[in-house]
Amino acid sequence: MRKILPVLILLIVTSTLLGCVQQEEAKIKIVDQAGREVEVPAKVERIVSLWPEATRTLFALGVEDKIVGLDSDSKKCPILTGAFPEKIDAISDIGSSIRGTLSLEKLAELKPDVVFVRTEDVELANKIQETFGIPVVCVRVSPPPEHEFSFEIISIIGKVVGKEERAEELKSYLERKMEIVTSVTSQIPNSEKPKVYETRADSVLIAHAWAGSPIKYAGGINIVHEAMPDAKSPWVTVSVEDVLRWNPDVIILHAFGKWNPEDILNDPNWQAVKAVKENRVYKLLMGWTGWYPEGFVINIIAYAKVLHPEKFSYDVEEEANEIFKFVYGVDGLYTKLKEDYNLSEV
DSSP states (O other), X not given: OTTHHHHHHHHHHHHHHHHHHHHHTOEEEEEOTTSOEEEEESSOOOEEEOSHHHHHHHHHHTOGGGEEEEOHHHHHOHHHHHHOHHHHHHSEEOOOTTTTOOOHHHHHHTXXXXXXXXXXXXXXXXXXXXXXXXXXXXXXXXXXXXXXOOSHHHHHHHHHTTOHHHHHHHHHHHHHHHHHHHHHHTTSOGGGSOEEEEEETTEXXXXXXXXXXXXXXXXXXXXXXXXXXXXXXXXXXXXXXXXXXXXXXXXXXXXXXXXXXXXXXXXXGGTTSHHHHTTOEEEEOOOSSSOOHHHHHHHHHHHHHHXXXXXXXXXXXXXHHHHHHHHHOOTTHHHHHHHHHTOOOO
């Protein structure tokens, strides 16, 4: 009995130590969208998101209960606050890296297992990792340098938070919805594509300049990108004279801005623009500090309907409500947004 007891103790201690080692080694490696290799815990329980695109993806994956901290823009996102008002309100606001209000002290106090930032914030990501030892993953719907739309953000975040099956389900669903439009618009020659001018929420004279806009997939030509192909920012300030010179066929106003189509249609400064003459000014959904994986697809569906009404007979509101329901599990979200922000009937 005396010989057996030390052996049993040794086995217990050895087993405990091995268990600790295995627990410490329970990590996975991922390559984020900034090309960084990051080690994250195999089981993530506490998440901080400093980038609204990541936040929307986390809610779509169903891990919102693990989010302990958010950036200020995520806290104000109309789609998230419309779908999950109480949950969004309950999560700590730790400021914004984009607005210069981020509190790293608050972030550290939350003890997250992983932090998500946008791909442009590599310096911030490295600083958080080096200072606090917290893994940081860079993601974006339209990552640089090409800024082309991609569903990769869903796959990467899905792997990090252990929701790979749901991520694949989301991707496949959204790809099918997008294919309904792109299978048609990809066949339209450039000569038949309308020239489109797309505005930002805070000004009708700040326009989208990057190629990776829903315009491209919806069968249109982004006239601002054509005029400024090397723009360093997705949004550029222009003048009324620029718009008159470009003479767009269609003008798309940002859903969350204060301007309505009537404001442009009745403005004397815009009367010579073809889109105004032909009453082709619309207020449709766009992004809110970045894009939404599902919102980008809804934009494509809506844009295609106004750019090529002869080719698409679906009901945009019905399609958008269905997509939001699949992604967030909420009924009638697009209808609510349409009513709240006076979106165009298309």
